[in-house]
Amino acid sequence: MADKKKRKRSKDDEAEELPFKSILESDEAILELFKSYVSSSIKAAAGAGGASSSSSKPLTLADLSLSSSCREVADLSLSSVQTEIETVIVQIARSILAGDGFSFNVPSRAASNQLYVPELDRIVLKDKSTLRPFASVSSVRKTTITTRILALIHQLCLRNIHVTKRDLFYTDVKLFQDQTQSDAVLDDVSCMLGCTRSSLNVIAAEKGVVVGRLIFSDNGDMIDCTKMGMGGKAIPPNIDRVGDMQSDAMFILLVEKDAAYMRLAEDRFYNRFPCIIVTAKGQPDVATRLFLRKMKMELKLPVLALVDSDPYGLKILSVYGCGSKNMSYDSANLTTPDIKWLGIRPSDLDKYKIPEQCRLPMTEQDIKTGKDMLEEDFVKKNPGWVEELNLMVKTKQKAEIQALSSFGFQYLSEVYLPLKLQQQDWL
């Protein structure tokens, strides 16, 4: 019986024998190390004359003399959107009266009109645009849809309410026929008016959650994210009603998936190492991307990303960092500069001795995606990322964040992340 008890205790204490646990320093020491990292990276950014993307004043298209050849949208107030719409309509009325007919001048959102700008580290839209005349069989439908969407957005401005893309579609099913048509024209209208989609008061479903050392206001209510239990606070779909961000966090931890988020929220990791934990539960949605950017810009905290060690993990990181091709016209507002790839990185698999059975073989498609990503500019500009991605493609192995559970359910929060912070091990 005594023997049985002893064995049971040693099971409880298995955390003590976890790989690398022994080299962990005290939490205070790790936090001191992190503080010196932050101050040295601020100095480095200042030394580089504000050229680093982590500096407080990021580069703009104008700084690069690109503002005439590239197009960007801005957050506009509701009344400005209303004025823009009225200006467009008045122009068209004048054109009709002058005998020049009825047509919209719509920026092209095609791939050929997109450009990756290394200095900005994001994808932007070039300045090509096409005419959408009403008096043409091929474009009469699209012109009508564009007019209808403009009218609907104008209504939203007057009422100051938010709607979803689905709501918009249902206001005139007969005209729009299917939602992809109204959705596409909505993006056209954003570009035309030069404003972000959220300025149009059209929102997507919310998916993300946030927990940790952050206080902010959501539609007038003050939210304290240390007091959100394990569930966390759902990230609001309408960023324009989010404000007053305050935080004593030292960094933002961007987590790809739900399961890792829940582990960290339950263990209240943010109380041990002051941080804000955020996840979009998979593919980044617009609301979470806007929220992350707002945190980064207002709180000026480093962002560390915890994603799966597979090409999609890096892809997700790149969408947060450099934007998606589909919404390149709004990359300035949707992207968060200078996200660090903390893990799980391909080199971590051997470093942390992830057991063979917890690694998965990459499929042909995975390998192709990995190789394609090696050609992407935003990967190429970071030699560390190239090296890691090369290793992944060479070993043909991938692993999820959850693979760390093979050392015990709390290995992520008790050893892996503290050690990453201690060794400042991110790229």
Next chain:
Amino acid sequence: MADKKKRKRSKDDEAEELPFKSILESDEAILELFKSYVSSSIKAAAGAGGASSSSSKPLTLADLSLSSSCREVADLSLSSVQTEIETVIVQIARSILAGDGFSFNVPSRAASNQLYVPELDRIVLKDKSTLRPFASVSSVRKTTITTRILALIHQLCLRNIHVTKRDLFYTDVKLFQDQTQSDAVLDDVSCMLGCTRSSLNVIAAEKGVVVGRLIFSDNGDMIDCTKMGMGGKAIPPNIDRVGDMQSDAMFILLVEKDAAYMRLAEDRFYNRFPCIIVTAKGQPDVATRLFLRKMKMELKLPVLALVDSDPYGLKILSVYGCGSKNMSYDSANLTTPDIKWLGIRPSDLDKYKIPEQCRLPMTEQDIKTGKDMLEEDFVKKNPGWVEELNLMVKTKQKAEIQALSSFGFQYLSEVYLPLKLQQQDWL
């Protein structure tokens, strides 16, 4: 110009001319009507001698003398789960020492072992079980997996932490091979130990959100859901850390989808008609089902469901109400009795004059699903539901909640729902 202004104003005021808006009474009058509905339905329940499912003491299997022929699980404390596991293992040790070998007695979760009990209005599991011997080629793997899962759950009990199914799978990929195997055995273990899956501290990803007149504690933090902005509060994945529910709401509004939820949250519908608004954003997940049930049981409020007018809307309602076949062993804890079908009902399409172009034709599959549902016991016992479903299958038309947007984006919150409350129009 004056004329233009006038036309513009009439556009703003179009809400005044909305169908049925004119017959709406004042909010106070509607609330009075609702109060009398609640008190009369409480009286009716009391008059029926507690037999109605809305009474405070719901029927149990024991009341129906079914407890010996049916199997149900209960919420157990962590220490009870630990004791149950130890009891199972001691029994097996005794059996081995007695020369009877090593085997688990596992309740069958097959469809043939399930039963819909009309008096309870939910699906339950019958008492058949099968032997899972270690010394058999066909079951040796499953027996090993069962033993390993028991050991892992025992660990969770000792540490008092929650993990996801994915975490559990990753602790021994070599043995489990793929996650469906560890997931299935996890349900077996729930049945064997006679406890709910949440008692095992294994949780699913959170999906649902709640907003409105509810205060509750999540992992020790008090959450006021009137102060959660538009985003709302993410429903915690671990129901055992939820408690202290308080509310001055008059009803719970269960919403199928995100878009309708956001409309109601932004309009703060819960301030006009005191209520709690909850959604799982589509298919009901375990966390939202547990949360809804807990609200219903603790706050004793009527639950009104707002779902799409298609067979899947009714199916979703039935999962909240009567349970899913897959987890019938836990139907007592997962189901919320007496949910009312508020809308969008097939008869609403004509009643509210939903334009033809906002109705969608049902596919062959939709019609088949609708006809199958007409055969389900939980539909049959509600003649109103049968009538509506018959109408749907006959007209072959379906419609989403969003179809109401064709009358204006706020028609749902400004006319449809208030009128439903005024006319007490639910089934």
